[in-house]
Amino acid sequence: MGALKYLIIHCTATPQGREVSSGELRKWHTDPVSKGGRGWSQVGYTDMFHLDGRVERLVRNNEDMTVDAFEATNGASGYNDKSRHIVYVGGLDKDAKTTKDTRTPAQLESLERYVKDFHSRFHLVRIIGHNEISSKACPSFDVQQWLKEIGINQ
Numbered sequence: 001m002g003a004l005k006y007l008i009i010h011c012t013a014t015p016q017g018r019e020v021s022s023g024e025l026r027k028w029h030t031d032p033v034s035k036g037g038r039g040w041s042q043v044g045y046t047d048m049f050h051l052d053g054r055v056e057r058l059v060r061n062n063e064d065m066t067v068d069a070f071e072a073t074n075g076a077s078g079y080n081d082k083s084r085h086i087v088y089v090g091g092l093d094k095d096a097k098t099t100k101d102t103r104t105p106a107q108l109e110s111l112e113r114y115v116k117d118f119h120s121r122f123h124l125v126r127i128i129g130h131n132e133i134s135s136k137a138c139p140s141f142d143v144q145q146w147l148k149e150i151g152i153n154q
């Protein structure tokens with residue numbers, strides 16, 4: 001495993017207003033493909049931002065600059081040994097067809113608090129959206145624009 005280089009923001013790609021439990025998310029990622037999961041050995045993200053702003057830690061992390069094997073999550077292949085992945089619940093319109101920034105006021109607040117704290121501790125780690133390293137819509141908002149709005153210059 002390597003040095004921490006990226007904090008990558010994701011969405012669960014679920015409809016606006018629909019809560020997702022960590023158990024549900026874990027099943028989607030770690031259930032065998034034959035059972036409709038992705039068959040991963042670990043869930044995709046370290047921390048999960050619920051609709052009410054609560055931050056749930058999914059995978060143990062010792063908060064240092066090294067991505068240890070026990071900390072690695074599966075958010076984006078090729079990046080997992082140098083990244084921490086975080087996810088907010090949402091990212092799709094109510095019809096579940098259109099990508100949309102569905103962050104609730106509580107999620108916006110806790111995500112801002114988290115990212116600011118993270119940036120103050122790891123100012124050399126670049127904060128990006130999944131869509132900056134992959135041709136995906138995830139996390140359904142422009143992370144660089146949002147970082148500027150909340151006063152983070154990286």
Ligand SMILES: [Zn+2]
Nearest residue numbers: 010011130138
């Ligand atoms: Zn993603």
